[in-house]
Amino acid sequence: METMSGALVYLNDICNKEDKLLLLIGTATEIETATQIIPMAAVAAAFERPFDLKKMVAQADGLLSTNMERTKLIAALDDFFEKQKYQKLHATQMS
Template sequence: MYLGDFVDEITGTLVYIKDICTEEDKLLILVGTANEIETVTHTIPKALIAAAFERPFDMQKLVAQVDWLLEASNDLARRKNILLVDDDGTFLKMIKDWLSTKYRITIVTSGAQALMYIADNKPDLILLDYEMPVTSGPQVLEMIRSETRLDSIPVIFLTGKGDRESVMKVLALKPDGYLLKSMERSKLVAAIDEFFEKRKYQKLHDPSGTTGGRIP
C-alpha cells in the first residue's frame, strides 16, 4: 500500500484492510513517510503489518525484502486452512492465536458467514461452534452435508458441554469429531495436529481418499 497525505481521510478503508488482513491472513506492506506509516498504525495494529518502508527508500532493499516476505507467505499458503466459526469474538481471537503458528486460520462470527465463505472457498477443516444464534452449528453441518460439492469438508464441533448426554447429542449428527471449549491450549493444538496426521495416513491407505481422521 503506497501511502500519501490522504491517510488521515481514509479511516474506513484502513478498517476494511485491517479486517481483511485479520480474517484472511493477507500480506500487508506499507510504503510512505514515517508520519504516514505512524498514522496507519493508529487503525491497523503493527502486528498485522508485514513490513513498512519509509520514503525515500532503497529499491534494491525493498525488492529483496518483498521477495523474502513472498517466500515466507508461500510457505504459509502451504499450511492447512482452518475455518473457525464462533459467535464469541474473544474465543475466536484466543483459538486463532493458538493455531496460527501452524495453520492458516480464517474466522467468521456466524453460521451464515461460514456458508458464504465456503461457497467460494474450501477449507481443509471447519471448527464449528455447536451453539450459535440464528443459524446453529447443527444447521450449518446439515447444509454442508446436503451439498455434494461441500460434503467432503471435515467438520469438528466446538462445544462447551462435556456431559455424556450433550456429547452423545453432538455425535449423533456425525461430525468428524468434537472438541471441548474448555480444553487447554496444548491439548487442543495436539488434537488438531493428530486429526490431520490421521487423515493424511488414511488417505495414503484409502484409494478413494474419502476416509478422514476423527476426533476423538
C-alpha cells in the same frame, strides 16, 4: 479523515480475515497514521519513503517466499495518501 480511517479499518479486516500480508509504503507520518488503526503486529513490513528499491524488493521477496502458503497481498498506502493530499489541496483551493 473519516474516509481514511474507514479504508484502513477495511484493509486491516481484509488482511486478518483472508490471512494476507500487509506491506506499508509511505512517509513516516503516513505509516504512523496507518498504524494508529492497523496494529504494527499486523504489518509484515513498512518501508519509509524515500527508500532503497532494491532493499525493499529483496525484503518483500523474502516475506513472500516464506509465506507461500498464504494468499499474498501487497497494499501500498502511498497512492491512498497521495489521493487524500490532493483532495485536501483541491478543497483548500476551492474555498
